[in-house]
Amino acid sequence: MNGRVILLNSGKTDAYRHLVKFVPATGIDVITERKYTALYPTNTNLHYVNDIADETEVLNVARKLDSSDSIAAVVSPSERSLPVGGYLRTYFNLPGTGFDVAWGFANKSVMKSKLRSAGVEVARALTISNIRQLVDAGDEIGWPVVVKPVIGSGSMNTYKIHNREEAASFLETPQADWFRNSRYQIIVEEYITMKGEYHCDAIIHNGQVVFFVLQRYFSPLLECTGAWGGSIMIGKGDERYDKISAIYPKVVKALGLKDGVTHMEAFWTGTKFIVGEISCRPAGGGIPKSILLKYGIDLWDAFTAASLNLEYNHKASELIPGIIANIDLPVQTGRLVDICTIDELSSIDGFVSADLSPVGTLFSEPLNSSSATGIVYVQLQSDAELEGTLQQLKERYHSAYES
Amino acid sequence: MNGRVILLNSGKTDAYRHLVKFVPATGIDVITERKYTALYPTNTNLHYVNDIADETEVLNVARKLDSSDSIAAVVSPSERSLPVGGYLRTYFNLPGTGFDVAWGFANKSVMKSKLRSAGVEVARALTISNIRQLVDAGDEIGWPVVVKPVIGSGSMNTYKIHNREEAASFLETPQADWFRNSRYQIIVEEYITMKGEYHCDAIIHNGQVVFFVLQRYFSPLLECTGAWGGSIMIGKGDERYDKISAIYPKVVKALGLKDGVTHMEAFWTGTKFIVGEISCRPAGGGIPKSILLKYGIDLWDAFTAASLNLEYNHKASELIPGIIANIDLPVQTGRLVDICTIDELSSIDGFVSADLSPVGTLFSEPLNSSSATGIVYVQLQSDAELEGTLQQLKERYHSAYES
Incomplete structure (x- = not known):
């Protein structure tokens, strides 16, 4: 690669780990926040900003770097870095997703406005500028509603509000103050009554969905923090698989992504999918690894290659029969002082592998829907086996924290 | 129009004058700089920023406006306001040219990188981050070179540098300090030896060039400041007309404009055109009016309609036979204390109309390639008549300034 590569990242270790497979570390400049320092090897070229989502601040650093050796590519794998990553690509005329497309994701x-215009079903929603408009917005949408910032990821700062009274009380909470102090607009949307929440992770090449995997979250995201979260693959024969494969190309076209990796979340009503949201980066948690184990497809490699304007031509193959579930081991705040061994877990039916946090790991607030003490990957013949496997896992897994 | 319309503008009076034909003044919010106040009617909703090219500052104003009544469209007619105008459209998901396309213009x-990739011939150029790299860049490109900021309009901060020695002296001048203090990168490009500089103004609809007019500047832009500038139309039978009509669609496609008005400048070498630059706004000076007089096509209406996501369906018709020249009356700094009358000018051959600045007008530095005391429009049968007409005009025109 001629020129330097910018990695605009929070603390996603997968991002740097995969990037050095394509580009020597000396050619990589990481723009990040000081608190993530320890997550990078000591020889990494780190450049600090107070906020990786601050366009002006990041652009200033990038311009300085560019003036000594021009920037060839920008990799922006964390949700917060997506818009500024796109901005840098447009600004420096680099390959990959520019600002317009990144902003839509x-x-x-x-996003929802673009999807709606393209005929993709999404929840009814209103965008408000001040959290005090929540009551009126809820009245208009119909209660209950979900309220969250227009920019954000996972379940962070996302609340289900059941009625007018709850909305009025919510306005008195510190959570409402967060919205008051935020620079972002607020989206208030219809709460979708659903039979399950799904995620569908895909590789996009030349604007086409060339690979995707559909999985069901164990329980809707909003309720899983701190519990046994995870997701399980949906087999190709399932009607939901066909339904999502009809929707996905419309979503990608509506948002204009040419090359990259997407993580879409959708609600299944029992008869159809309603698209929740979609991002143009690999999913968090155990999702990428579950796909790697099953199909040999590395979403992080595909994402990194697309960011560098390189081809990712790996063909999917069935490495493990059946379906794979990735199971998040529950987490709590505090220092992990004891945890079971992989050996103890390996005796559960269909065990494939497990990644466990080492003793000493500190988990601090805010925990979010991707927080876990570890992830266990199991192979199943069908969805019906999940409950038994989870039961076995709960019996064998143990950990201890010190607050 | 449902919602408010933002006009992000310097002092282009045509912009506001045309916008109020489409939108009532009460629905328009002008974001501008304080020094342009007098150019707007007193009842205009004016909102001030220090710099209309400052994204953060403009976005803050726009967000406040949007929170009380949502923004429906953004009109950004001045060169300096193009990128931020595009940014606002992307940010608020508005129709029209978004940031990615605006930035390319x-x-x-x-721009040149995109045009080159699309096979459009442009001058060889290097982009440098510091003016001290001028000597090396000139050596690499070959002298003489033209140096200018990557963002700018007309001939402002644009210099022809003949050789190494001149480059070295240039670095000691206040003009070089301007580059040192500028936030923008610098482009150093090959000086094209040419038989003439042309401009070609077009209306783009659905990505297609649906109307265009080719005109030749009297003399290359860089040398005309303060002299008798202007331009003259090229007839449709001319080979240059065919040549430019083959290039224009490639340029528009390369830059991705869907709907709008463009002003392209190109050098004629005697056998082919080399594209200089192109903007996505109506031209300055007498160009739009010369086209209106000849064809009944109002580029400002077309531009405004495109910005508002409305159709501009006016068909071109030959209102005046032959070709039209728009002639800039020379300007100097100071207060205009006397000027000839339109009657005095109307006796020149082919006179069509004239717009003269009123006595009392103050012309201050920096004058640029669009500065003029007035503009005279004349009708000619051919290019050959221009010299005689200019001669008559020079005999009749008189003005006086007080410094």
Whole structure:
């Protein structure tokens, strides 16, 4: 690669780990926040900003870097870095996703408006500028509603509000103050009554969905924090698989992504999918690894290659028969002082592998829907086996924290 | 129009004058700089920023406006406001030219790179981050070179540098300090030896060039400041007309404009055109009016309609036979204390109309390639008549300034 590569990242260790497979570490400049320092090897070229989502601040650093050796590519794998990553690509005329497309993925209000215009079913929603408009917005949408910032990821700062009274009380909470102090608009949307929440992770090449995997979250995201989260693959014969494969190309076309990796979340009503949101980066948690184990497809490699304007031509193959579930081991705040061994877990039916946090790991607030003490991957013949496997896992897994 | 319309503008009076034909003044919010106040009617909703090219500052104003009544469209007619105008459209998901496309038109380095990739011939150029790299860049490109900021308009901060020695002296001048203090990169490009500089103004609809007019500048832009500038139309039978009509669609496609008005400048070498630059706004000076007089096509209406996501369906018709020249009356700094009358000018051959600045007008530095005390429009049968007409005009025109 001629020129330097910028990695605009929070603390996603997968991002750097995969990037050095394509580009020597000396050719990589990481723009990040000081608190993530320890997550990078000591010889990494680190450049600090206070906020990786601050366009002006990041652009200033990038311009300085560019003036000594021009920037060839920008990799922006964390949700917060998507818009500024796109901005840098447009600004420096680099390959990959520019600002217009990145913004459509990052801003949920813009995203839903584009999807709606393209005939993709999404929840009814209103965008408000001040949290005090929540009551009126809820009245208009119909209660209950979900309220969240237009920019954000996972379940962070996302609340289900059941009625007018709850909305009024919510306005008195510190959570409402967060919205008051935030620079972002707020989206208030219809709460979808659903039979399950799904995620569908895909590789996009030349604007086409060339590979995707559909999985069901164990329980809707909003309720899983701190519990046994995870997701399980849906087999190709399932009607939901066909339904999502009809929707996905429309979503990608509506948002204009040419090359990259997407993580879409959708609600299944029992008869159809309603698209929740979609991002243009690999999913968090155990999702990428579950796909790697099953199909040999590395979403992080595909994402990194697309960011560098390189081809990712790996063909999917069935490495493990059946379906794979990735199971998040529950987490709590505090220092992990004891945890079971992989050996103890390996005796559960269908065990494939497990990644466990080492003793000493500190888990601090805010925990989110991707927080876990570890992830266990199991192979199943069908969805029906999940409950038994989870039961076995719960019996064998143990950990201890010190607050 | 449902919602408010933002006009992000310097002092282009045509912009506001045309916008109020489409939108009532009460629905328009002008974001501008304080020094342009007098150019707007007193009842205009004016909102001030220090710099209309400052994204953060403009976005803050726009967000406040949007929170009370949502923004429906953004009109950004001045060169300096193009990128931020595009940014606002992307940010608020509005119709029209978004940031990615606007940036390709605004940043000459990005523009030329896109044009080159699309097979459009442009001058060889290097982009440098520091003016001290001028000597090396000139050596690499070959002298003489033209140096200018990647963002700018007309001939402002644009210099022809003949050789190494002149480059070295240039670095000691206040003009070089301007580059040192500028936030923009610098483009150093080959000086094209040419038989003439042309401009070609077009209306783009659905990505297609649906109307265009080719005109030749009297003399290359860089040398005309303060002299008798202007331009003259090229007839449809001319080979240059065919040549430019083959290039224009490639340029528009390369830059990705869907709907709008473009002003392209190109050098004629005697056998082919080399594209200089292109903007996505109506031209300055007498160009739009010359086209209106000849064809009944109002580029400002077309531009405004495109910005508002409305159709401009006016069909061109030959209102005046032959070709039209628009002639800039020379300007100097100071207060205009006397000027000839339109009657005095109307006796020149082919006179069509004239717009003269009123006595009392103050012309201050920096004058640029669009500065004029007035503009005279004349009708000619051919290019050959221009010299005689200019001669008559010079005999009749008189003005006086007080410094």
